[in-house]
Amino acid sequence: MASIVAFTEHLGSQAAAKAFTLTSALWFAFATSFGMIAAGYLIAPDFMSNIEFIQFGRVRPIHVNLVLFGFVTPGLLAAALYYTPRLLRTQLYSQRLGVITAMLWNLVLIVGVVSLGMGYSQGREYAELPWAVDMMIIGLFGLVIFNLFMTVHRRQESILYVSIWYACAAVILTAVGYCLGNVIWKPDSGALLGIPDAILLWFYGHNIFGLLLTPLALGVAYYVLPLATRSPLYSHTLSLIGFWSLIVVYTHVGTHHLLQVPVPTWLKAISIVDSVAMVIPVMVFLINIWFTVKGKLGDIHADIGAKFVFTGTIMYFFANIQGSFMALPQVQRVTHFNNWVVAHAHLGVLAFAGITALGGLYFILPKITKKPLYSRYLADLQYWLILIGVSVMTVDLTIVGLIQGNAWLNGETIYRVLPEIHLYYVIRASAGLFIFAGAYLGLYNIVRTLFFNPGAATE
Amino acid sequence: MKMTPTVVIGGALVILTVIVLLMVAWPYSTADMTPSEIYRERTDVEKAGFKIYHRQRLRLLSQPVHPGH
Numbered sequence: 459m460a461s462i463v464a465f466t467e468h469l470g471s472q473a474a475a476k477a478f479t480l481t482s483a484l485w486f487a488f489a490t491s492f493g494m495i496a497a498g499y500l501i502a503p504d505f506m507s508n509i510e511f512i513q514f515g516r517v518r519p520i521h522v523n524l525v526l527f528g529f530v531t532p533g534l535l536a537a538a539l540y541y542t543p544r545l546l547r548t549q550l551y552s553q554r555l556g557v558i559t560a561m562l563w564n565l566v567l568i569v570g571v572v573s574l575g576m577g578y579s580q581g582r583e584y585a586e587l588p589w590a591v592d593m594m595i596i597g598l599f600g601l602v603i604f605n606l607f608m609t610v611h612r613r614q615e616s617i618l619y620v621s622i623w624y625a626c627a628a629v630i631l632t633a634v635g636y637c638l639g640n641v642i643w644k645p646d647s648g649a650l651l652g653i654p655d656a657i658l659l660w661f662y663g664h665n666i667f668g669l670l671l672t673p674l675a676l677g678v679a680y681y682v683l684p685l686a687t688r689s690p691l692y693s694h695t696l697s698l699i700g701f702w703s704l705i706v707v708y709t710h711v712g713t714h715h716l717l718q719v720p721v722p723t724w725l726k727a728i729s730i731v732d733s734v735a736m737v738i739p740v741m742v743f744l745i746n747i748w749f750t751v752k753g754k755l756g757d758i759h760a761d762i763g764a765k766f767v768f769t770g771t772i773m774y775f776f777a778n779i780q781g782s783f784m785a786l787p788q789v790q791r792v793t794h795f796n797n798w799v800v801a802h803a804h805l806g807v808l809a810f811a812g813i814t815a816l817g818g819l820y821f822i823l824p825k826i827t828k829k830p831l832y833s834r835y836l837a838d839l840q841y842w843l844i845l846i847g848v849s850v851m852t853v854d855l856t857i858v859g860l861i862q863g864n865a866w867l868n869g870e871t872i873y874r875v876l877p878e879i880h881l882y883y884v885i886r887a888s889a890g891l892f893i894f895a896g897a898y899l900g901l902y903n904i905v906r907t908l909f910f911n912p913g914a915a916t917e
Numbered sequence: 918m919k920m921t922p923t924v925v926i927g928g929a930l931v932i933l934t935v936i937v938l939l940m941v942a943w944p945y946s947t948a949d950m951t952p953s954e955i956y957r958e959r960t961d962v963e964k965a966g967f968k969i970y971h972r973q974r975l976r977l978l979s980q981p982v983h984p985g986h
Binding site: 607610611618620622623626627630631634635638650652653654657658661669698702705706709710712713721722725728 | 918920921922925926928929930932933936937939940941944945947948950
């Protein structure tokens, strides 16, 4: 306990946001490291395969879970823990609780990595973590919910800004969804039986993106971009429509992962229609935020945080258009069960939510440290490394997906297709190197900014 | 529309509940688990393979990660 008090005091004011910032930067680096190992296997299948802990089947879920719960979620939460009290004209309910949550968050991530590395997996995508780790994650969300909601309860500002809606909804809906999706009432398997389990799993799996990363990222965008451009929000009404339509529409789309599976046809029809209807919440948000910053691109360019976040909104547009398109059955005949989907996942999770999280971190860092960023140059370099890396990777994997999908439809055998796509896997790993380098540059820049920053205090 | 904490959290939870009932609970409750006419029991070899590769169950600490080793 004494060490927690000492660490909290060492971090100073805004300790909770700082702790989550450091968590996000650290695990971004680890997550991309595991991603690079996985990319290596796709070029050379025997690459390190004699090391049991990092076999491909274990590295992949480690990479995915670390990106979701180690990098993007803590990054977006860091921003939320900063902007929530400011928007409510109060203090965070407990900085110490926030720091304890961040420390436990890191501990749970370590336990999760070790569990998956040792082969203890529940084998369901995005729900691989064993039951004990699931319970810890739910506990962590409970701590975040308590801290945020008590802050809301003690607010001095009567009006809740749209970012607060998204932050509160994201944590509470994810806590509930995580319990359901991981079937926590069945500790031995973490699963139902048969087709109903697939339906539940993809309800949960897609909502990790739809009810956790997306609302938290939109909350950051709604906070950062109007402030950076010194512009009032374009429309409160569009904010309302965007918020409620996101929750209503996004929660219906999970079954579009199961169009080739004997689930009820009406369920498939709902998921396809709602996947296309995702243009409503997405375009409503984009119209609102882009009209807010209209004519202010110079201000966005001047602020590295806003630059990341604005780029994230553009990627949100592309991810949505692609997502709606690939939910159509005739399209999915080619694009499903291959690297097209992996491209889409990188576009959504890294290019939209991840880049937005980085933008949130860079926007709040000078404010929580009361010093300028250690190096704007390194942050810009990281921006371009990640933007180029994820763009090349997305295009590359999309091409691979089209080759694989058409080969499958044509009855081609896998061993004849693998040599055709080998070059693209080399390009994929090369693009991954850009992201890998960007992650470590960001970690260095953030650690220097937090702990070893010689810059003069701004306040 | 005034977005109070009750409206935001209560509204979001009500929507989630309704959609879970529609999209998860309803198909679960109406799933027909009757075996089709082409159903057959797994052979012993298939059962052994299923046990190794397709169980969705946490390994016990006493179980080796690779049963074949």
